[in-house]
Amino acid sequence: MESHRPGFLRTLWGNALFSPKTTLGFMRVDFVVGEVFILSLTQMVFFAFVATLAGGGPSSVAYVVVGNAVSSVTYASIFSVCQTTDSEKQQGTLEPLLATPAGRLPLYLGRGLIPILLSLATVAVGLGYAVGLYHVPVAAGALGPLALSVVLTAFAMVGFGLLLGAIALFLRTSIILGNIFLFLGLVVSGVNFPLSNLPVPLQWVGYAFPLTWGVASVRATLDGAAFSQVLPLWGYLVISGVASYGLAMLSLRLFERLAYRTGSLVRF
Amino acid sequence: MLPSSSDVIEVTKLTRSFSSRKGFLFQEKVATDALRGVDLTVHSGELFGLLGPNGAGKTTLTKILSTLLLPTSGTARVLGRDVSREGAAIRPLIGLVLGGERGLYNRVSGRENLRYFADLYGLPSGSVTSRIREVLDLVGLTEAADRRVEEYSRGMKQKLHLARGLLHRPPLLFLDEPTIGLDPRSARELRKLVRTLSSEGVSIFLTTHYMFEAEELCHRIGILAHGQMVACDTPSGLQRLVGGEGTVELESREFDDVELSRLRSLPGVSRVLQEPLGTHLRVTLRVRPGQWDPDALRGALDPHPDLFVRERRTTLEDAYLDLVEQEVAA
Amino acid sequence: MSKRPGYGLRGIEASLRLSLLSFVADPQWLIPSSIAPVIFALASFEMFRGSGPTLVLYAVLGASTMSMWGQTLYGSGWATGQDRFLGTLEPTLVAPTPYIYVVAGRVIWNVLTGLVGGVLVLGVVLWAYGQPLPLSNGLLFLGLFVALMGSLAAVGLLFTALFVYTRFSGFIQNVGEFSFYIISGAMFPVILLPFWVSPFSLAFPATWAVDALRYVGIPGYQGLSWGLTGDLLGTLGTSLAYLALALGVFRWVEHHLLEAGTASDY
Numbered sequence: 104m105e106s107h108r109p110g111f112l113r114t115l116w117g118n119a120l121f122s123p124k125t126t127l128g129f130m131r132v133d134f135v136v137g138e139v140f141i142l143s144l145t146q147m148v149f150f151a152f153v154a155t156l157a158g159g160g161p162s163s164v165a166y167v168v169v170g171n172a173v174s175s176v177t178y179a180s181i182f183s184v185c186q187t188t189d190s191e192k193q194q195g196t197l198e199p200l201l202a203t204p205a206g207r208l209p210l211y212l213g214r215g216l217i218p219i220l221l222s223l224a225t226v227a228v229g230l231g232y233a234v235g236l237y238h239v240p241v242a243a244g245a246l247g248p249l250a251l252s253v254v255l256t257a258f259a260m261v262g263f264g265l266l267l268g269a270i271a272l273f274l275r276t277s278i279i280l281g282n283i284f285l286f287l288g289l290v291v292s293g294v295n296f297p298l299s300n301l302p303v304p305l306q307w308v309g310y311a312f313p314l315t316w317g318v319a320s321v322r323a324t325l326d327g328a329a330f331s332q333v334l335p336l337w338g339y340l341v342i343s344g345v346a347s348y349g350l351a352m353l354s355l356r357l358f359e360r361l362a363y364r365t366g367s368l369v370r371f
Numbered sequence: 372m373l374p375s376s377s378d379v380i381e382v383t384k385l386t387r388s389f390s391s392r393k394g395f396l397f398q399e400k401v402a403t404d405a406l407r408g409v410d411l412t413v414h415s416g417e418l419f420g421l422l423g424p425n426g427a428g429k430t431t432l433t434k435i436l437s438t439l440l441l442p443t444s445g446t447a448r449v450l451g452r453d454v455s456r457e458g459a460a461i462r463p464l465i466g467l468v469l470g471g472e473r474g475l476y477n478r479v480s481g482r483e484n485l486r487y488f489a490d491l492y493g494l495p496s497g498s499v500t501s502r503i504r505e506v507l508d509l510v511g512l513t514e515a516a517d518r519r520v521e522e523y524s525r526g527m528k529q530k531l532h533l534a535r536g537l538l539h540r541p542p543l544l545f546l547d548e549p550t551i552g553l554d555p556r557s558a559r560e561l562r563k564l565v566r567t568l569s570s571e572g573v574s575i576f577l578t579t580h581y582m583f584e585a586e587e588l589c590h591r592i593g594i595l596a597h598g599q600m601v602a603c604d605t606p607s608g609l610q611r612l613v614g615g616e617g618t619v620e621l622e623s624r625e626f627d628d629v630e631l632s633r634l635r636s637l638p639g640v641s642r643v644l645q646e647p648l649g650t651h652l653r654v655t656l657r658v659r660p661g662q663w664d665p666d667a668l669r670g671a672l673d674p675h676p677d678l679f680v681r682e683r684r685t686t687l688e689d690a691y692l693d694l695v696e697q698e699v700a701a
Numbered sequence: 702m703s704k705r706p707g708y709g710l711r712g713i714e715a716s717l718r719l720s721l722l723s724f725v726a727d728p729q730w731l732i733p734s735s736i737a738p739v740i741f742a743l744a745s746f747e748m749f750r751g752s753g754p755t756l757v758l759y760a761v762l763g764a765s766t767m768s769m770w771g772q773t774l775y776g777s778g779w780a781t782g783q784d785r786f787l788g789t790l791e792p793t794l795v796a797p798t799p800y801i802y803v804v805a806g807r808v809i810w811n812v813l814t815g816l817v818g819g820v821l822v823l824g825v826v827l828w829a830y831g832q833p834l835p836l837s838n839g840l841l842f843l844g845l846f847v848a849l850m851g852s853l854a855a856v857g858l859l860f861t862a863l864f865v866y867t868r869f870s871g872f873i874q875n876v877g878e879f880s881f882y883i884i885s886g887a888m889f890p891v892i893l894l895p896f897w898v899s900p901f902s903l904a905f906p907a908t909w910a911v912d913a914l915r916y917v918g919i920p921g922y923q924g925l926s927w928g929l930t931g932d933l934l935g936t937l938g939t940s941l942a943y944l945a946l947a948l949g950v951f952r953w954v955e956h957h958l959l960e961a962g963t964a965s966d967y
Contacts, residue, residue, distance in 0.1 A: 133872040145879030149888070150748075155888040156756070157748040167748075193786070282733040286740040295744045360763070389962060431962075439791055440962045458959070462797040473788025476719065479724040483719070490715030491796035491803070493708055519726065535792065 114205045118213025122187055138183075139221065143175035143229040150295055151237065168237045169325060170228030170294035173253075173318045176260050178287045179221035184264030184282030187214050188271035197272075201359065211355055212348075214268075215261040222257035230321070241326025255337055256317030259344025263313055266347050269354035272362045288314040305311040313343040379543050379574045380413035380436060385445035386598075387431050405431040407598035408445065412589075413576060418569040420589030421578040422691055428598040429578040431546060436576065437467045437545045452542060452579045463492065466536035470548035474526055477521040481512055481531050483536060484520060492539040506534040508562065526557035533564065544568065546577045550584060562588060582688040592687070609690040618689055619656040619668065622679040626654055626672075633671035639663030642693070651677075656683060657693075720780070724814065733775065735818040737878070738767035742822045745888050753901035758918045761823050766911055768818020769811075769850060770881050775810030777804065778874050781864040790865075790964045792954070799857070799945035800865070801951040812850045842917045848936050849914065851909025852906030854905040855940040858947035860959035866954045887911055890924065906943060909935030 109117075147168050154167040184238070191197040200210075230253070235238040267284060271277030288294055291301065291309035300307050309315045320336035387406040405428045407692045413419040423429045434440040436449055438458035447454045449461050476484050480501060486574050489499045510530040518527065529549060536544055546565065550558040566589060569575055579585055586606045593603040602612055610616050626645070631654065635643045639662030644655045656668075665682075672678070724731070729939040742764030749756035781804075784790040794800055807925065863873055884902045891902045891912075902908050903925075913932035925932060958964045 137872045137875045141876050144880065145876070145883060149879060149882050150744070152883065152889045152893050153748055154894055156759070157745075262778045279729055279732045282736045286737050289740050289744045296747050300747060300750075359815070403952045419766070434791075434962065437795055439795055439959060439964060441956075441959045459797065459799075462795055465795075467792065469791065471788070474792050475787065476723065476789060477787065479719065480723045483722055487715050487719045488792070488796060490711045491708075491793065491798040493711060493797060633816075 109205055111206060111209045115209035115213040118210055119216035122214045124245060128155045135221070138178050142178050143172065143225055144232055146175060147171040147232055154295075164237060164281055165239050166322075167295050168233040169230070169322055170292075170318050171289075172233045173226055173256060173321045174249060174288045174292065174294045174314060176222045176226050176256055176317065177288060177314065179225050180220050180257065180260035181264040181267060182278075182281045182285045183218050183221070183279040184186075184215060184261060185268045185332075188268045189276050189278055192276075193217070197315070207355060207359070208352060209268075211351070215265055218264065219257050219261045222260060223253060224298060225319075226253045226256065239325065241325055245324050245327050248330075248333060249321065251258065252320040252324050252333075252340075253316065255340045256313070256321065259313035259317065259340050259347060260342050262347030262351055266350035266354055269351055269358050272355070273358040273365070282360050284312075285328065288318075291315070291363050293318050311343070313340060313347060315338040316343060330342075377415045378412050379415050379417075379450055380411065380419075380446040380576065381446075382409055382411040382432075382436075383446045383485065385411075385432070385435065386443045387428070387435060387440065388443045388545040396644055404598055406435075406442075409595070409600050410597070411593060411603065413574065413643040415574055416569075416572050417590050418565070418575045418588055420585040421576070421595060422580075422582070422592055423578075424695055427595045430596055432595065433437070433467075433545055433547045433576070434579055437465055438462055438560060453669040461513060463539065464543060466539070466540055466541035466544040468532045468544065468546045468549055470529065470532070470546075470551045472525060472552075475528060475531060475611055478519060480517045480519055481523065481527075481534075482507070482516040484531060485535060486613065488535050488685055489538055494539055495521045501691065506537050508539065510534045526553050529553055529557070529561065537568075539597065540575070543574045546575060550581065558584075566628055572578055582686065582691060585682070586687040594691060594694050597614035601694050602690075606687050609687060609694070610685045612690065612694070616685050617658040617660045617663075617664075617687045618683050619654070620650060620679075620683070621654045621672075622651050622681075622683045623675040623677050624651055626652055630672055634668070637663065637671055640668075644693070644696075655689075659691075661696075704906040708798045709802050709850025712802030713806040714810070715798075716803045717810050720807050720810035724810075730779070731772075731814055731817060735768055735772060735815070736823070737793060737817045738764055738771045738820050738882075741882070742818075742888070743825060746822070746826060751766075757826055758915070759888060761819065761826055762911060762914055762918065763817065764822035765846075766849065766853075766885065766887040766907060767882050769815030769853050770885075771818070771878055772859075772908065773811045773816030773853055774812065774860060774874050774878055774881075777857055777861040778864045778871075780807045780811075780862060785965070788965060792963055794958065800955055801862075801948065802866075804951075805854075805858060805863045808854045811857065812854050812869060814854075816850075833898060834866055838917050842914060845910065845914050845917060845933075848933070849907060849910035852910045852940040852943075855906060855947065859943050859947075859950060862947055862950040862954050865951075866957060881905070881907075884908070885911060887941050891914075892924075902934070903938060904938050906939035909933075911940060921960075924958050 128362070144364075150167045150171050151164050154164045192201060230249075234241060263284070264281075267277055267280050270280060274280075289310075292296070292304055292312055292315040293309065294314075298306050298315065301309070316336055316339040320333060320340055323333045323336055381462075385406055386404065386408055388404050390400055390402045390403050409428070409432060411432075421429050421432065431440065435442050435447055435454060438461050440453055441455055450464050452461050454461060476487070485503045485506065486499065488514075489503060494502060503516075503537075504513070507516050510533050512527060512530050512534060515523065515527055523531065530550075533546075533549065549565070550561050553561065562584060565575060565577070569588075577585070589606065591603065591605055592609060594601050594609070602609055604612060607616070610677065621650075631643060631645065634640060634654065634656060634667065638661045640656050642657040643657060646653050646655070656663075722912045742760050745763065746757070746760035749760055781790075786791065793803055860873065860877060867873070883889070884894065884898055885905050885907045886894070886902065887907070891899070891908060894902060907923070913929055913936060915922050915924055916929045916932065925935075927935065
């Protein structure tokens, strides 16, 4: 017997590059351009015009464009990660994949690496639009903390995407869940209007969503808020991110087992 | 109106090239010739089989003839009409059955699939229900007609494909590997159905990988290799074409070149082929019955303690492999 | 036999029926295409809150338009993608009914199902927020709404031709959805848009139709300055132009598919 269980890093790295290429077309120019450069812009422009029509209040144009720049992270983090499992099902590659002895943790975590990079790029480009097109001011010395906010947001949101993607092992598809969470942040995460506008139960939904803390921390760092004000936001972001990854791994084990029991690996 | 000509398919010097791109940013265009000057005629009422290895161009030819693909050059006429210019006129007259699991709407029932295509084929509204019932009955899917297609087995899907192809009673039917992946019983039922259709006067153009299927069903068989028609004849004609209706197989650990040369020069032996067989070597001779001498054959060989000799009829598979290998060698 | 009459209507009817049956078999697919416009409208409505009843109409009308467009774009793209994935594009193309009629049936179905998003937002506005919807002439509004649906179907037909042609339908959908929300002025008057966007905006039939609907729904509305009649003529003219364009493009696309042999690619 020559075959043995592949190592953690080998599985992680192999999946990081191979999975997005085969399931999402991440290596296609149109995909990257559309996701990173166009979607973030069009969504932002749309809400900027709505803010203009609404005529001030808490939803100023500057408020809205920053919120949308950060919320565009959902395309690369939530939607794309959810889509990998769906795509494996459709191609019929999920069963052979799970029949391998590869460790599940690196197998699934690997799928999040390229989405994290794309998420970073999407938010960076979105903030670039906000500053370049809408002249959103950036406080002096804000770049470092801002970068950290963006990195933590991307990391936490991909964890959330993995959590949703886990459910696709059991459900016919996770695209529907992905679609709901793709845009839910626009209402519950303080992207276009303050969270306090919402009824209390919806506010709690917002608090459980990493995007809410990502938007808040980016806003705070752009405004040059004191370290003591930003630190708790980063803390919440890290907690929600770590919780997302942890729950994602638990869910993957649970739903994989359920899928074996129900035969849902081939159902899409 | 059907054409008065007795040929339902007339193909002359047909070629088809595909181009694809390689690379990411600086892409390179790659051209592949799928068909290279194919000539072919299929007569009215004939059951014509097309054989060929993977990538030989069978599906390309079927798609061109069924109006799904335009040729690069040459002409193809189906039921007297040019496939390049008169596709719309050909479509109501032909049925196309593509093999495999794909090609059906999985989330609706078999009956609804047929109903949809009955409308697209413009069947008279009053006869849609009864015609669907007829074809379902014909292919043996009546009981499963109202189940979702996603619940069908592969064989049932294949039957539904055939039912769809027959809905509008086409005088010419294209069957692209109709029994691929079917269990022996389903495949046999499908072959029986094809024979029945043929006996009712439907002209059939069948592609298959199964030699016995072609031999059992087809009036004439064309062999396509590397985009060229290397032979086209009746099954027995093809066997004669490769040098005789008899085959003798010799197996031993070793045959030297002198022995092989002596075998080639024997009267009644038209072809000598050799292939490795694990630790042994197999030499296959195509022989003309009555013209070869078994004693002379043994005399041409040095003493072999492990010699194994077997005489049998030349099969279509032998003919096919000989012809395809000749083409590869050429 | 080859020129049998009735392929068109039979084809549209068959395609509508198949869309209905597929929807009934798995209705959850309505969610992905409806969710974005509904959430966009809810977010916009929240931003408009306290700005007067006029903006409520903006939110509801905008949600309906965006939902119908989202459904048309994604539904038609999805159906075409499914046709390729399931391998049903080839059997459909080989049938004598021109493919454009099959697509037309799907587009009509998608526009109709897109109404769900509008109804959802209307429900939220009326019941959850308790906001009244100001409408002065309900019948005319309804007629104009049908015109809006027709105009969206015409544009949807052209876009679907592109989906049949290219495998990059995801890119077209992503670009087409949000760009449309902006340039059609579904949620805000197009007067807010930069001047250079005007030609694109006016070339979209829905821009005219939405403007006409606002004329009827909002007292004293000053829209594209050609008045209601101008809006109606604009809707009709641009819709017909899209329809003619779609017919031509479909003929070309079908020819291209046969030439390139890409109908079975996925």
